[in-house]
Structure formats: structure tokens, C-alpha cells
Amino acid sequence: MSKLSGRTIRLIGSRSLNRAGSQGRTRTGRALVKQTGLKLRTVRAAMVPVRASASSLVYRIKARGGDIALKHFDARETRRGVSARPFGQRKIFKGTFIKGGKFPSRVALNMGGHVYARSGSGRLPIKKQKSGVILPRELVKGASAEAWQTTVAKVLPMRVIHEVKRETGKVFS
Numbered sequence: 389m390s391k392l393s394g395r396t397i398r399l400i401g402s403r404s405l406n407r408a409g410s411q412g413r414t415r416t417g418r419a420l421v422k423q424t425g426l427k428l429r430t431v432r433a434a435m436v437p438v439r440a441s442a443s444s445l446v447y448r449i450k451a452r453g454g455d456i457a458l459k460h461f462d463a464r465e466t467r468r469g470v471s472a473r474p475f476g477q478r479k480i481f482k483g484t485f486i487k488g489g490k491f492p493s494r495v496a497l498n499m500g501g502h503v504y505a506r507s508g509s510g511r512l513p514i515k516k517q518k519s520g521v522i523l524p525r526e527l528v529k530g531a532s533a534e535a536w537q538t539t540v541a542k543v544l545p546m547r548v549i550h551e552v553k554r555e556t557g558k559v560f561s
Contacts, residue, residue, distance in 0.1 A: 396555055398442040404547035405440040409447035412539040413437055416449070416527070419535040424521045425461050425476040434523050451524040458484075458503040458517045467491060470503045474519035481505075484517055 392400075413435060420431045438448040456474075458481065463472040469482040484505045487494035507515040526532060 392552075392555065395442065398445065400548065400551040400555060401445045402440040402442050403551050404544060405445060405447045407547045408540050408544040409437065409440070409449075411543050412536045413449055415535040415539045416532045419530075419532040420523070420526060422476060423531050424523070424526050425473045426456070426521070426523075427460070430460060431523070435527070449527070451527045453523045455518040456521045456523070458519050459501050461519055461521075463501070463503050465494070470517075472503065472519070474521050481517060 417428065417431050417435055420426070420435075421428050424431070434451055434453045436450045436452060438446075438450060440447045458470065458472045458474070461472040461474045463470050463486065465471075465486045466480065469480050470484040470486060471478060471480050473479065481503065484503050486497075486501060486503055488497045489495050503517040504514040505517055507513050
């Protein structure tokens, strides 16, 4: 027990929090993919971890982003409009488009694959379409929040015990 000074205990806490937090982040990200319909790569890029240290025993995930464009949800154009799958459910957005011209010989408009809809009565103006998926909001509800809670509740106690054993030379069993 003499090896466990205040600084050592804080180091044990920060290591345990970081390991449990990174495992929780992985499982939460996988749950968010199913919950939102985004690709794992996009979700991982938006979830930035703020790791715990000996001075600050807090592990946080900062989720970046606002209302995500429809282009990120496997959008493809049909005669009736653009079909995309926000929230994991495929839906047709009537009156929207990605390409220009008349069917069947439509051409790319070189606008980055975004989905647009006319907002006036003529050809212009057009407005980029959003999905309604906001990652910071989705992160704290549903399956993603449950994945975080269950993973951290399961992993954190085991990691604390492991780190105590490691610091004390396996005196505790």
C-alpha cells in the first residue's frame, strides 16, 4: 500500500479512464453508425476524445458538426427526387436533384455531389438540402448513449483493478 501515493492513485485513475473511454468511444461510434445512417469514417472523424490526465480525471468526447448534408447518406437520384437514408431509413426527397438536364441523359453539375432543391419559382435560387441528423444530439440519446453507459460501467472497474495490480507488483489478487 505504501507504493500507492496520491500521484500514483491519480495516474491509475487516468489510465483506467482513458482505456475505458476509448473502448466506450469505439462501441458508441458503431452504435451511432446504425442510429444515424452515416459511415463509420465520418462518425469517427466527428468524435474527438479529450483524454483524462493525472490532474484532470475526466474523459470526454467532443462531437463536432451541425445538420449534416444529405450527400453523406448514400444519396442517389431517381425520377421522383433524391433517395437517401438519414437515420438508417431510405426515403425519397421529392423535388430534389443532384444532376442537371432531362432524363435519361442527365449530367453532373460539378457541385460536389450535394443534393439541392429549388427555393424559388424559377430555375434559381437553389438551396442545399440537409438531413436533420445532428451528431452531438444523437450522441447522447438512444443506442449510442446506452452503448457508452454499458461499456464504461463494465470496463472501468476491471481496468482500475488491473492498474492497481500493475502498480503494486501484483500484490493484490
